[in-house]
Amino acid sequence: MSRICVLRLGHRVVRDQRITTHLALVARAYGADEIVITGERDDKLLESIRKVVERWGGRFEASYSNRWKEMIKDWRRRGGAIIHLTMYGVNLPEIIKEIRRIWRDGRDIMIIVGGEKVPGEVFQLADYNVAISNQPHSEVAALATFLDWLQGGRELKKEFPNAKLKVIPQRKGKKVLYLNRRRIT
Amino acid sequence: MSRICVLRLGHRVVRDQRITTHLALVARAYGADEIVITGERDDKLLESIRKVVERWGGRFEASYSNRWKEMIKDWRRRGGAIIHLTMYGVNLPEIIKEIRRIWRDGRDIMIIVGGEKVPGEVFQLADYNVAISNQPHSEVAALATFLDWLQGGRELKKEFPNAKLKVIPQRKGKKVLYLNRRRIT
Numbered sequence: 454m455s456r457i458c459v460l461r462l463g464h465r466v467v468r469d470q471r472i473t474t475h476l477a478l479v480a481r482a483y484g485a486d487e488i489v490i491t492g493e494r495d496d497k498l499l500e501s502i503r504k505v506v507e508r509w510g511g512r513f514e515a516s517y518s519n520r521w522k523e524m525i526k527d528w529r530r531r532g533g534a535i536i537h538l539t540m541y542g543v544n545l546p547e548i549i550k551e552i553r554r555i556w557r558d559g560r561d562i563m564i565i566v567g568g569e570k571v572p573g574e575v576f577q578l579a580d581y582n583v584a585i586s587n588q589p590h591s592e593v594a595a596l597a598t599f600l601d602w603l604q605g606g607r608e609l610k611k612e613f614p615n616a617k618l619k620v621i622p623q624r625k626g627k628k629v630l631y632l633n634r635r636r637i638t
Numbered sequence: 639m640s641r642i643c644v645l646r647l648g649h650r651v652v653r654d655q656r657i658t659t660h661l662a663l664v665a666r667a668y669g670a671d672e673i674v675i676t677g678e679r680d681d682k683l684l685e686s687i688r689k690v691v692e693r694w695g696g697r698f699e700a701s702y703s704n705r706w707k708e709m710i711k712d713w714r715r716r717g718g719a720i721i722h723l724t725m726y727g728v729n730l731p732e733i734i735k736e737i738r739r740i741w742r743d744g745r746d747i748m749i750i751v752g753g754e755k756v757p758g759e760v761f762q763l764a765d766y767n768v769a770i771s772n773q774p775h776s777e778v779a780a781l782a783t784f785l786d787w788l789q790g791g792r793e794l795k796k797e798f799p800n801a802k803l804k805v806i807p808q809r810k811g812k813k814v815l816y817l818n819r820r821r822i823t
Contacts, residue, residue: 471657472657482779541812576811576812586796587805594660597778609771623726624766626726627726627761
């Protein structure tokens with residue numbers, strides 16, 4: 454099974470804290486394997502993501518790197534494909550079939566999600582610059598929709614092993630199963 | 639054509655500014671007709687959304703209300719359906735067909751998106767409590783995925799009339815058409 458890595462560029466501790474947290478949680482919930490965050494180092498944010506993984510299960514990894522360019526080049530060297538999400542790219546419906554084919558052929562996928570200012574180089578380093586509509590909106594929504602289309606919606610039914618908490622879906626109200634009550638913090 | 643309204647509950651000016659902005663932009667880009675924001679009044683935020691509409695086109699409306707309960711009840715009285723997005727609800731793939739049927743039958747759809755603490759009453763007032771996976775992630779992603787599934791992806795090709803700016807999709811780089819240069823601010 455090929456791997457999906459999200460690369461979040463240019464994180465700023467104060468301004469981007471919630472957006473980057475949302476990106477990480479979306480990456481996990483929508484079936485990516487890991488997120489690598491670049492920009493300002495933010496250990497509190499990494500810790501909060503790890504706590505979510507501990508409680509809600511799965512093997513999602515979050516880490517920091519200050520070497521995004523090398524990471525991208527390494528990814529390509531090892532045969533992975535690089536997708537950059539940007540409103541200036543080719544609209545998702547026009548390109549998704551080609552990307553799905555690559556993914557099903559077993560190539561790893563790196564998804565680059567920019568911050569406010571993305572270096573022009575990123576557009577050149579990417580194999581595909583993909584827009585989720587060519588309208589301004591949100592990198593969180595863009596990541597969710599890309600992952601959803603790539604996996605054809607199957608990610609929404611993903612099971613997360615070793616969870617301590619599990620929601621039991623309800624028509625009205627909330628129900629959460631505590632799978633090992635003693636270990637909840 | 640039936641109407642899609644997003645109701646954002648419990649906005650807080652400082653803490654939620656970016657998330658609510660993202661919600662509004664996603665609502666617009668993914669084909670909703672309007673967003674109504676409740677909680678703390680935030681005229682700067684409304685103004686920034688209106689500027690996006692002015693530049694990028696379409697007829698999307700953003701407004702503030704402090705009467706969310708009456709709004710929901712009014713919506714129902716006029717025959718509209720009410721969807722509340724929550725990780726505790728029924729998972730999207732299990733319920734989307736039923737909701738699509740309602741929408742295609744011409745009923746208006748209100749989508750409620752909560753903040754940190756959603757009053758328990760909202761779960762009761764909604765016709766459907768819908769989860770986008772039962773995992774914790776992001777209200778921005780949840781809104782995007784719900785709108786995308788409701789409209790079967792057609793929203794990503796939506797045209798926005800009277801735009802001053804228009805992206806011309808590129809495989810590499812950026813290209814923006816200025817449709818009436820003199821009016822750009």
